[in-house]
Amino acid sequence: MPLTDAACRGAPVDPSGKPRKIPDSGGLLLFVSPSGGKLWRMAAHRQTGTKPDFEALGLAPLLDMAA
Template identity: 45%
Template sequence: MPLTETQARNSKPSDRAYKLADGEGLFLFVQPNGSKLWRMPLSTSTFFTHS
């Protein structure tokens, strides 16, 4: 289930950083200081093609 804009905007900081999954590997990382960062882990297969 994708993360909605409302859920992203309403996410509050807590004592520890946490992730809110959006699907397909994308997630919103909420830090204790209140900053919100979109993250997507990348693999080496994204950058290199095998021939």
């Protein structure tokens, strides 16, 4: 289920102080830093390894993901 604007704006910070990754769809995720900053990231699978690399797309409140 895609993230809504209200869910993105109200995404809580992890109480343990670790960065939080909230998945959306198609490899897109919302990265919430311990300080409360929000950043859109996209998983990019490369042939060099098995783990995905994450490309930053922009700040969550400034970058609208609506199609």
